[in-house]
Amino acid sequence: MHIVLDETAVAAAGQGNVLASRLIHRAHAEPDWFLYAPACVLVEADRNRPGTAEHIAALPGVTVLDLDLPAALAVARHETWAAAHAQHAAQPTPDRPDGAIVATTAPKQWKGRPVRVLDLTP
Known part of the structure; x- marks a missing residue:
């Protein structure tokens, strides 16, 4: 299972959202669960709530995705x-042929975009 956190999911995790916490726990405890936090998502979440990015990036089950050249071109x-950046990270890759699911507390924001969504709204 490959899951990409969007900025709302990162903020929710920092505020104790139970569903986001479960995702983080599973990514840490189960070998076939992968949780990704794109760098641009962390920046946006940290702007809204300082300290969030550092907290999420320090969690053992979360992989921070850098803003490499392909991601930068997609973001532009x-x-x-x-x-x-979250949408780019959710696209299929050789490591993730089926892509990833975007975890969010704002599923309407993703309507019409080419991603699968996991609603973390409590």
């Missing part, structure tokens, strides 16, 4: 960097 085509 969109208005918001956080959502664009």
